[in-house]
Amino acid sequence: MRQIKHLFIFSALVLLMGFSFSNFLGIYHQTILALCGINIILAVSLNLVNGFTGQFSLGHAGFMAVGAYVSAALTTLWLPTLTNPFLMTEIGVNLFFLFALLAGGIAAGLTGFLVGVPSLRLKGDYLAVVTLGFGEIIRIFILNIEPIGGARGLIGIPQLSNLYWIFGFVLLICIWIHRIVSSIPGKQFMAVRDDETATSAMGLSTTRIKVRSFVYASFFAGIAGGLFAHYIAYLNPATFNFNYSFQIVAMVVLGGMGSLTGSVAAAILLTGLLEALRPLQDLTGVDLRMVIYALTLIVLMLTRPEGMFGRHEIWEFFKKFKKSPQGFVR
């Protein structure tokens, strides 16, 4: 009964958000919102690795690229060759899109597994550089595959994604990741973050735990990539360079490593900030946006390294005002 209630609330929220966003806003604001949603998925999933498992990954855009290209290849190259009449209908196409998204996610998850198994034995900054390297290798690899456009980019992707899809997945993935980090495997992630030696002394395989967190994160990044590809309807390998990975890292760091709502807030803030600073560009004639972005990162580290929310979720701040039961002081 409870599940049905939750499912009902969930679909009502998605419909409401999708409906209001796509009917009361112009195309420009809709695109910003869509990018916000995609960045939320990326930031929240990267937080699983960087925040909850304490491993510093810098190659998230690479996994997003895998998901984007796999799902776009399915809908652009494979879908037109299929002659099943069901796939001509509205529902059929959308179901195929869902299938393509999941296939992209699974492909990204597999890539995450292949990258994670060798590289997660490394620690700290070495891991950061290796993941950055893998991200770049994935991008250069895509650059050299001719059937999906190579360096020219993949054009003619059907625009199947919309705000309903994006915000549906945003809600779904946020809840999903929240459930992961509240479960036993999620506690294992945090155990690895807090003390890796102690965790392995407890008889847990830390590499397995880290790879698991990495595969989850890559899977969600792949789905975000698929949504991105079918919203913009054009893919170029240059989009997924390491500056994009840095941007996602900046969102996670700004929100607070280990806070899901922090990542959501930071993703909205930074995506919105970049757009809000566009008038500044018109005013001064120069593109100051990325400079301000980089300065934010430095100043944040110097003054508030734990980010906006630290390791807390937003509702924990409201809990403080409530009276504790039986007069216990928390």
Add this chain to the structure above:
Amino acid sequence: MAQFLQHLVNGLSLGSIYALIAVGYSMVYGILQLINFAHGEVVMLGAVFGFWLAPKFMYPVEPSLGLFFAVLGASMFLCGLLGFFIERLAYRPLRKSPRINCLITAIGVSLFLQYFTQLEFIFGAIPQTYPEMISQATVFSFAGVDISNLQLIVVGLSFSLMIILQFVVYKTKLGLGMRAVSENTEVAALLGVPVNKVISFTFILGSMLAAAAGTFVATMYPKVDAMMGTMLGMKAFVAAVLGGIGNLPGAVIGGLVMGLAEEFTVGYLSSSFRDAIAFAILILVLLFRPAGILGKTKIEKV
């Protein structure tokens, strides 16, 4: 065969530039255990300073070797200052914080320098041609292998700079301080080594070498670009890891190997894998010999 030898020569001259940059990474890592992501941007700024200064110096004198040395010296001086301020303003306040915070700051500094240089009134996003200070000529030709004067100058100067560095690190008092701090910061401080001064000095030295490398790159491939530092920096970092990070001769060997690997990839495979080869090497090294060629394996203690 001639082609092979030509690639070898080109690879060595490129490799000596990587070695110069890698030495800077290695020194900073040895002392602070920090990957100074901004190092590549210092290389880029070394080239940009040269781009600004050369026309100003050129006015009274003709393009010559002396002019090249003047520009090189000025750009090294400016980058040394820049390195000092980067350490002072961005890294020193974070000395005691977790390493991940320092890493994020380093990324932030790197992005800041890159995008700041891209601003229209600073340098702009469009690649520019580096002023020609020495006209390229083949000075030595043997069995179909051409060695240009630029290659000779670059390799010669790179190795002299690295020999000077070796002298500074092993024969002077500040070098002794550097080695002491990289061994153990706290004990060095207790024994009276001025740690902050030594760290500043390390950054200045590394940035000066980076400026030299930037000038050499811009002279050999006459192009200046605000984005050029990132890739150069990453490759040099790979070189440092390959040789054993924190180890200066290792960084030189790593740099030469990287230069050769890149040149042979371009020559015999495809130029589109130019950047991928660096990361492939990095991944192989970290998987099979994480300490690098000359590095010592460390055992983790609880």
